[in-house]
C-alpha cells in the first residue's frame with residue numbers, strides 16, 4: 001500500500017475485509033441463534049476500535065464491548081449506535097458519562113450500583129447493567145458464593161435495569177482445564193437461577209470469550225463476546241486439538257529499508273555488541289523499534305521479509321531502529337518494503353510467531369503496536 005508523503009514509512013495495514021470475513025466465519029461456526037458482541041477494547045486490540053466497529057456495525061453485530069467508559073465514549077462520538085458494554089465497569093466519577101452516552105456497564109459493587117442509580121434518577125433515565133459474576137477468574141466480579149446477597153440488594157435500585165448476567169473464563173483455551181471451565185459454567189448457571197428466582201428477567205446470559213465460544217459448545221449462553229478471533233488471532237488462544245473456523249490475520253506491519261551498508265566480517269552491530277558479522281555482510285537499517293511495539297526481546301531472534309525472502313534481525317532492537325542482515329536478499333535497495341508482520345510472495349510472519357519468540361500471546365503483540373505506527377485501512381468493500 002502506498003505511503004502518504006511526510007510520514008515515516010512504518011505503518012500497520014488493517015484489512016477490514018478480513019475482519020468481516022472472520023466475523024462471518026465464526027458466526028457460521030457458532031450459529032446464528034446467539035447474540036454477538038465484538039470486543040473492541042484497547043483500540044480494537046491495536047487494530048483501531050472505531051474503524052473496526054464501523055465495519056462490524058455494517059455486518060449487524062449486536063453489541064460492542066470495551067474495557068473502560070472512555071472507550072465507549074470514543075465509539076459514541078464516532079457515531080456508533082449499537083449497544084456498548086463497559087466490560088470493566090466504571091469509577092465513581094464516571095456515572096454521568098455512562099448515562100449520558102447510553103453506555104451499558106458491567107457491575108459488581110453496590111457502591112457503583114448506587115452512584116449509577118442516582119445519576120440515572122437525576123436524569124430521569126434507567127441505566128442498563130450486566131452483573132459480572134466471578135466464577136473462578138478471581139479478578140473482577142461478584143464472587144459466585146456471594147451472588148444471592150448481591151441480587152437481594154440490587155432490587156432496591158429503581159433506576160437500574162439488570163439486563164444480563166455474565167462471567168469470564170480463566171482457562172477456556174486449555175483443554176486440560178476442561179474440568180475447571182465446566183465448574184465455572186455450573187457456578188454461572190447457579191447464579192442465573194438465583195437471579196431469576198428473585199424475579200430478575202435476564203435478557204443476556206453470557207460466558208464465552210473466543211476460546212469459550214469456539215472450544216466449549218456448552219459455554220455459549222445466548223451471547224458470545226469475541227475479541228481475538230475477529231482479529232484473526234486464533235493461533236495461540238484456541239486449543240490446537242479442536243475443529244475451528246477459518247480465520248485470516250487482520251493486521252500487517254510494514255516498513256522500508258532506510259539505509260544499506262557493507263560491513264566486513266568480524267564487526268559488531270548495535271547496543272551491547274550482541275552480534276558480530278561472520279562474513280562480509282550487507283546490513284539494512286529499518287525505522288521501527290521497541291517504542292513502536294516491535295519488542296526488544298526479538299533482538300537476534302525475529303526475521304522480516306524483504307523481496308519475498310526472510311532476513312534475520314541482528315543485534316539489539318533499539319527504541320527507533322532495527323538492523324537486518326540482508327546479505328542473502330537479491331537486489332535489495334533503499335525504499336524496499338519490509339514486512340515485519342504479514343505476508344509477501346507466499347512468505348508469512350504472524351503475530352503468533354512473534355509472540356512465541358517473546359514468551360507472550362499475539363494479543364500483546366498487536367495491542368503493543370504503538371500509535372506512532374500509522375494505521376492504514378484496506379476497505380471492507
Ligand SMILES: *Cc1c(COP(=O)(O)O)cnc(C)c1O
Nearest residue numbers: 039087168209210225226227228
Ligand atoms: C477481553 C474480553 C473478552 C474477549 O476475549 P477474547 O479472548 O479476545 O475473545 C470477552 N469478555 C471479557 C469480559 C473480556 O474482558
